[in-house]
Amino acid sequence: MAANPTNPTTPATSTNPIGPTNVPDIALADGNRIPQIGLGVLRIDDEAVSxxxxxxxxxxxxHIDGAAGYNNEGGVGRALAEAGCLTGENRKRLWVTTKLRDSEQGYDSALKAFDRQLGLLQLDYVDMYMIHWPTPFDWRSGDTWRAFVRLREEGRVKTLGVCNFLPEHLEKLHAQTGEYPAVNQIELHPTFQQREVVAFCEEHGIAVEAYSPMARGADLNAGNGVIERIATAHQVSAAQVILRWHIENGTIIIPKSVHAERQRENLDLFSFALDPDEHAAIDALDGPTRAGHDPLTFTYA
Structure with a gap:
């Protein structure tokens, strides 16, 4: 188990649109730091996301995690504008991720797509740009990565990442470009821990970011009530137990909620800790079944 992060940020002042937080940062191999907890915005339409x-x-x-494929970058941009987070110190305190649509992979097409996405977000730069799926049946990640490197050199992207890459895809990307991504965002939750992928990433200095950290809610009832029993012992919710397990593993997480109360709950993970037996009990829930798509066959066109 990775050591717990111990570098909480300074709480915001009352004049800052970003509320007080004790969420730590994770240091990335490229020298940047990413807040360990972010907001996922998948399956929220453009009007509702703001x-x-x-x-x-x-x-x-x-930390806001978006994508072209979510079709709501305009709404995210309007929210950032309304909050005064497009420029200045407010922007510097924020980490914004977006992802390239799979159908726009390639060198020229990625550069063109990024221009459109940046316009929708109303930003001068994004903190991380990611290849959304490896699409091994139509592999263009090498050419795409070269476009990403150009965007980084131009200062319009800080960190380069990928999503859903298996070790074989990471190796192929490295062989073609001489570089590993700073982050690999993968489906990861107690009943699908992807230990081989995580071990490869740890060995090569790639931070692991978990989407569907609770298996879209299915893992709240995993293990014949083990999550609920741990939650009762700590007087927290089952969701908080699972998210705390991720935090203690050193994983970046992007839980999604459209409800303000649940959003606050998903940040409130630092007033308790799992004991070794509780953590091991969640480790033991690992299984072979995805809640989402297989990166060997899926494309987010």
Whole structure:
């Protein structure tokens, strides 16, 4: 188990649109630091996403995880504008991720896509740009990565990442470009821990970011009530137990919620800790079944 992060940020002042937070940062291999907890915005339509992002900022989120494929970058941009987070110190305190649509992979197409995405977000730069899926049946990650490197050199992207890459895809990308991503965002939760992928990432200095950290809610009832029993012992929710397990593993997490109260709950993970037996009991829930898609066959066109 990785050591717990111990570098909480300084709470925001009352004049800052981002609320007070004690969420630590994770140091990345490229020298940047990413808030360990972010807000995921998958399956929230463009109109509905703006108030969701605004309430998350008020709750203390400093990390928003989006994508072209979510079709809501415009709404995210409007929320950032409304909160005064497009420029200046407010922008510097915020980490914004977006991802390239799979159908726009390639060198020229990625550069063109990024221009459109940046315009929708109303930003001068994004903190992380990611290849959304490896699409091994139509591999263009090498050419795409070269476009990403150009964007980084131009200062329009700080960190380069990938999503859903298996070790074989990471090796192929490295062979073609001489570089590993700083972050690999993968499906990861107690009943699907992807230990081989995680071990490869740890060996090569790639930070692991978990989407669907609770298996879209299915893992709240995993293990014949083991999660609920741990939650009762700590007087917290089952969701907080699972998210705390991720935190203690050193994983970056992007839980999604459209409700302000639940958003605050998902940040409140630092007033308790799992004991070794509780952590081991969650480790033991690992299984072979995904809640989402297989990166060997899926494309987010």
């Amino acid at each position: 108030p969701v992002v605004e309430s998350a900022l008020e709750a203390g989120y400093r």
